[in-house]
Amino acid sequence: MGLLVVGSVAYDSVETSADKVVEVLGGSATFFSMASSLFAPTYVVAVIGEDFREGELDRLRRRGVDVRGIERVPGATFRWGGRYSPYFTTRDTLFTELNVFSDFQPKIPVEQTGAELVFLANIHPALQLDVLNQMKGPRFVALDTMGFWITGEREKLLTVLKRIDALFLNDEEAFALSECGNLVTAARRIRAMGPRILVVKRGEFGSVLFYDGHALAMPAVMLEHVVDPTGAGDTFAGGFMGYLASQPVIDVRALQGAMVTGTVAASFCVEGFSIDALERADLSALAQRHQQLRTSTASLDMDLTHARDRATSRG
Amino acid sequence: MGLLVVGSVAYDSVETSADKVVEVLGGSATFFSMASSLFAPTYVVAVIGEDFREGELDRLRRRGVDVRGIERVPGATFRWGGRYSPYFTTRDTLFTELNVFSDFQPKIPVEQTGAELVFLANIHPALQLDVLNQMKGPRFVALDTMGFWITGEREKLLTVLKRIDALFLNDEEAFALSECGNLVTAARRIRAMGPRILVVKRGEFGSVLFYDGHALAMPAVMLEHVVDPTGAGDTFAGGFMGYLASQPVIDVRALQGAMVTGTVAASFCVEGFSIDALERADLSALAQRHQQLRTSTASLDMDLTHARDRATSRG
Numbered sequence: 001m002g003l004l005v006v007g008s009v010a011y012d013s014v015e016t017s018a019d020k021v022v023e024v025l026g027g028s029a030t031f032f033s034m035a036s037s038l039f040a041p042t043y044v045v046a047v048i049g050e051d052f053r054e055g056e057l058d059r060l061r062r063r064g065v066d067v068r069g070i071e072r073v074p075g076a077t078f079r080w081g082g083r084y085s086p087y088f089t090t091r092d093t094l095f096t097e098l099n100v101f102s103d104f105q106p107k108i109p110v111e112q113t114g115a116e117l118v119f120l121a122n123i124h125p126a127l128q129l130d131v132l133n134q135m136k137g138p139r140f141v142a143l144d145t146m147g148f149w150i151t152g153e154r155e156k157l158l159t160v161l162k163r164i165d166a167l168f169l170n171d172e173e174a175f176a177l178s179e180c181g182n183l184v185t186a187a188r189r190i191r192a193m194g195p196r197i198l199v200v201k202r203g204e205f206g207s208v209l210f211y212d213g214h215a216l217a218m219p220a221v222m223l224e225h226v227v228d229p230t231g232a233g234d235t236f237a238g239g240f241m242g243y244l245a246s247q248p249v250i251d252v253r254a255l256q257g258a259m260v261t262g263t264v265a266a267s268f269c270v271e272g273f274s275i276d277a278l279e280r281a282d283l284s285a286l287a288q289r290h291q292q293l294r295t296s297t298a299s300l301d302m303d304l305t306h307a308r309d310r311a312t313s314r315g
Numbered sequence: 316m317g318l319l320v321v322g323s324v325a326y327d328s329v330e331t332s333a334d335k336v337v338e339v340l341g342g343s344a345t346f347f348s349m350a351s352s353l354f355a356p357t358y359v360v361a362v363i364g365e366d367f368r369e370g371e372l373d374r375l376r377r378r379g380v381d382v383r384g385i386e387r388v389p390g391a392t393f394r395w396g397g398r399y400s401p402y403f404t405t406r407d408t409l410f411t412e413l414n415v416f417s418d419f420q421p422k423i424p425v426e427q428t429g430a431e432l433v434f435l436a437n438i439h440p441a442l443q444l445d446v447l448n449q450m451k452g453p454r455f456v457a458l459d460t461m462g463f464w465i466t467g468e469r470e471k472l473l474t475v476l477k478r479i480d481a482l483f484l485n486d487e488e489a490f491a492l493s494e495c496g497n498l499v500t501a502a503r504r505i506r507a508m509g510p511r512i513l514v515v516k517r518g519e520f521g522s523v524l525f526y527d528g529h530a531l532a533m534p535a536v537m538l539e540h541v542v543d544p545t546g547a548g549d550t551f552a553g554g555f556m557g558y559l560a561s562q563p564v565i566d567v568r569a570l571q572g573a574m575v576t577g578t579v580a581a582s583f584c585v586e587g588f589s590i591d592a593l594e595r596a597d598l599s600a601l602a603q604r605h606q607q608l609r610t611s612t613a614s615l616d617m618d619l620t621h622a623r624d625r626a627t628s629r630g
Binding site: 087089181182184185188202206215217219222223224226 | 523
């Protein structure tokens with residue numbers, strides 16, 4: 001029954017040290033679905049304005065994304081503008097124009113309320129809760145949020161956290177939510193708030209999955225030509241959730257596969273502005289990069305215990 | 316014929332948000348050899364002052380470290396003091412008293428000049444070059460340095476880089492040396508300066524090995540109880556080089572094993588002040604943590620290409 005994502009479809013304007021784009025396709029639900037739809041039927045619930053170019057929706061449709069839940073309403077589409085420092089070490093938000101997004105009241109099409117997996121992208125926790133109340137018992141729910149809600153709508157966020165399976169955060173958000181600066185401790189505290197799974201996104205340093213008291217750290221793909229990191233986190237979540245949706249059982253093995261898939265998907269996202277590079281990446285491109293990542297995280301049969309004996313006997 | 320390390324043996328005073336220690340055993344050669352000696356016969360060349368407590372050398376001797384190359388001279392031992400911010404996000408150096416280390420002229424004992432592997436810890440590049448000139452053609456030489464030499468003694472450093480196999484740096488040092496802020500580009504430029512292998516140490520984010528145009532990223536062990544990160548980089552290098560010394564051939568597989576071993580060794584270092592936790596870790600403790608890391612970096616047999624077919628047929 002596929003995967004439902006509720007989030008934003010937006011126009012982004014992005015400046016980097018090398019280039020600049022204006023009003024290109026962006027938004028959490030856009031990046032997420034462009035990745036997830038490679039692995040599982042994906043339904044997007046979002047809102048766009050009168051000014052939204054129909055051709056942009058075709059890009060999602062061509063990927064097989066179901067866009068019937070994207071509502072077009074009077075007004076302008078959500079716009080975001082940001083500027084990255086050289087080498088993407090910091091990002092400044094230049095403007096955020098919520099426009100039609102400020103009155104977003106997600107309505108899940110009735111035929112999509114049975115989706116097996118749900119991803120609640122970064123929106124007001126009250127809306128995230130409202131979406132869950134419209135669904136017919138999905139088997140796996142994941143949520144993304146940000147510092148603004150963690151500090152400003154903490155109680156509502158804590159309420160929705162009790163009803164989800166997995167939470168996606170970056171280090172800073174995990175520290176803010178747990179009020180603690182060690183990631184392992186933070187993960188323990190956050191898992192005690194409800195989600196049994198915490199995924200910490202660390203940008204170029206990769207990601208960490210916390211579950212059942214274990215931590216699975218995954219390095220990112222090392223890239224020489226980064227164009228624009230915007231959307232990488234949502235793309236990671238899309239690869240992660242899409243892979244889970246393709247699995248008969250969500251167990252440790254499926255979660256490991258989801259981490260790899262999210263990592264690989266995000267590596268394509270950052271190689272272009274908007275969804276440009278992600279759109280060009282098909283399943284075989286992802287599979288190829290997975291092989292590369294696999295080599296780079298290769299585990300080994302090593303007999304550490306007898307290493308010194310060998311060294312001494314060789315001496 | 317084992318592994319020779321030339322570096323410092325020092326007294327460290329360290330303040331953290333939780334605790335404080337004064338004049339405990341430290342120094343690059345100390346941390347390095349406490350790790351490397353688990354895997355290969357290790358010779359330390361360093362200098363200490365009259366005030367150095369003989370019992371500290373016994374800690375190295377008990378590990379099997381050959382300390383005959385540690386010269387005791389009139390004057391005081393090298394002292395370093397530092398303070399870490401909560402959760403070790405930043406470190407301030409409070410004082411550096413070079414003392415006898417300021418006149419350090421490494422003299423390699425003649426019976427150790429045939430060591431197969433050499434680690435030149437962070438000292439003046441001219442001294443690193445001088446050590447190499449005393450050696451009888453080691454099969455593998457690695458070097459550590461810091462920003463102070465990268466900017467202040469660049470020409471001498473470039474000279475010695477031409478004669479080594481592997482360079483250990485952190486991100487910031489790699490960027491400074493290469494004059495570039497992308498790590499993959501930086502690695503390419505640095506490898507063109509001489510060393511065919513670059514190991515970038517990224518603290519809690521793990522490390523990356525660059526060789527032959529490949530990048531092998533390795534996450535760090537996730538730790539909840541970090542006591543003091545001082546010496547972690549040298550401990551990493553010790554585990555790395557010790558493992559290589561135990562291998563008949565230094566190939567890709569050996570380098571991957573070295574990355575794992577360095578990662579595991581460093582994870583013990585940070586769990587105590589000075590060498591306290593590292594000293595308690597024996598080969599079986601390292602092997603056990605290696606299994607843990609192995610699980611956390613598990614690569615998978617995943618058929619990404621047919622994931623969507625499976626998801627759809629299940630729908």
